[in-house]
Amino acid sequence: MPLVAPLVTRSSTSLADARQRAIHLYRRWQKNVPQIMVDYHLCMPQSVVRSKIREYFEKNRYVSDPRAIDVLLTKGQMEFDETLNVWKQYSHVLRYFDSNEADAQPTKFLDKFIEGRA
Numbered sequence: 065m066p067l068v069a070p071l072v073t074r075s076s077t078s079l080a081d082a083r084q085r086a087i088h089l090y091r092r093w094q095k096n097v098p099q100i101m102v103d104y105h106l107c108m109p110q111s112v113v114r115s116k117i118r119e120y121f122e123k124n125r126y127v128s129d130p131r132a133i134d135v136l137l138t139k140g141q142m143e144f145d146e147t148l149n150v151w152k153q154y155s156h157v158l159r160y161f162d163s164n165e166a167d168a169q170p171t172k173f174l175d176k177f178i179e180g181r182a
Contacts, residue, residue, distance in 0.1 A: 073135050082133040086121070092171050093117045096148055104157045116160055122155050 078081035097113050100106070106113065124136050146152055 076130045077138075079128065080132060082130050082137070085137050086133065089137060089144065090117070090121050093140075097145075100142060100157075103148075104152075104154055106157070108161070112161070120160075130160075140162055 074085075094114060094117060097110055097117070101110060101113060122167060124133075126131055127136065147157065
């Protein structure tokens with residue numbers, strides 16, 4: 065039985081290297097937006113999809129630990145591969161856009177009481 069070398073994820077040597085890898089992944093996402101829209105039959109402008117991608121990258125902008133950045137990059141690359149290879153369902157892709165339309169939850173007691181949750 066032949067031995068198979070274990071798969072090792074690439075780790076960044078410095079913050080500059082991690083930044084370059086993040087920019088590369090971001091550009092790959094942005095360049096493939098038209099193909100993603102065709103594959104998943106998304107009925108929204110490209111600008112909405114592009115802004116959602118940017119929002120997810122901006123959310124982790126201030127992470128400064130190279131190991132944490134490597135984990136985020138690995139997860140982002142896996143999401144990219146799953147999306148581009150159409151391994152996700154239409155509903156999985158739409159979950160990224162549902163957070164914008166979520167109604168604000170009432171925070172005051174009377175608001176909760178009126179809705180019947182208190």
